[in-house]
Amino acid sequence: MMRFPMRLTSILLLAGLGVLPGCGALQALQGEPDRDLFELRPPAALSCGPARIGELVVEPPKARGTLDSNRIMIRxxxxxTQYLPDAEWGDPVPAMVQRLLVRSFDATGSFQHVGRAPLGLAGDYALISEIEDFNAEAAPEGTLVRLAIEAQMVSEMEADVVARGRFTATVPAGSTRTADLIPAFDTAARQVVGQMREWGLAAAGVRPGSCR
Structure with missing residues (x-):
């Protein structure tokens, strides 16, 4: 029986891996494809005068596994479930939604502090949410972007839910191309975050008439 030197055996094994169809080792060496990164914008700023409420904590939204990702989902x-091959969000979807909510509520000036965590043991209010939909879909009427978020406003001092709401937006997109989908996602996100901001302010006792 012929014995190959150890070095030659290793070379032959590597050569064999190179011709295996769909080889996971080869794909791992090649790495992920390059994708363009995108971020979404908060709605237009809304000012509600001097702060009258102490602190709002925006908890990280919950999301199922397919949405807890920075990939852009299409159904x-x-x-x-599929994802755009050439684009992704700059952050995972829950982190991106949390950032938009923090920026939107903070810009109103109604709270002394708006953040992702309380400055002390607890804030005055906490916004708890769950992302149900954050995707595009192929519908009979064309490509649509659908967003849906369930939310609760909790009084930390009283340990009580003071308001519940479900916020949705459906925006048509010209196609499933990235150039058509991203503006539709941006419009839908601005609508949903705007709805949540108005609802959250009312739940915390801010009258809409004081905002402009």
Whole structure:
């Protein structure tokens, strides 16, 4: 029986890996494809005068595994999930939504502090939410971007839910191309975050008439 030197054996093994179809080791060496990064904008700023409420904590939104990612989701059918191959969000979807909410509520001036965590043991109010939909889908009427978020406003001092709401937006997109989808996601996010801001201010006792 012929014995190959150890070095030659290693070279032959590596050569064999190179010709295996769909080889995971080879794909790992090649790495992920380059993707363009995108961020979404908060709605237009709303000022509600001097701060009258202490602190609002915006908790990280919950999301199922397919949405807890920075990939941009498309649903070819109700039971199928795919992602854009050439683009992704700059942050995972829950972190991006949390950032938009923090910026939107902070810009109103209604709270002395708006943040992702309390400055002390607890804030005055906490915004708790769960992302149900944050995706594009192929519908009979064309490509649509759908966003849906369930939320609760909690009084930390009283340990009580003071308001509940569900916020949705459906925006048509010209196609499933990235150039058409991103503006539709941006419009939908601005609508949903704007709805949540108005609802959250009212739940915390800020009258809409004081905002402009």
């Amino acid at each position: 070819p059918s109700p039971l199928q």
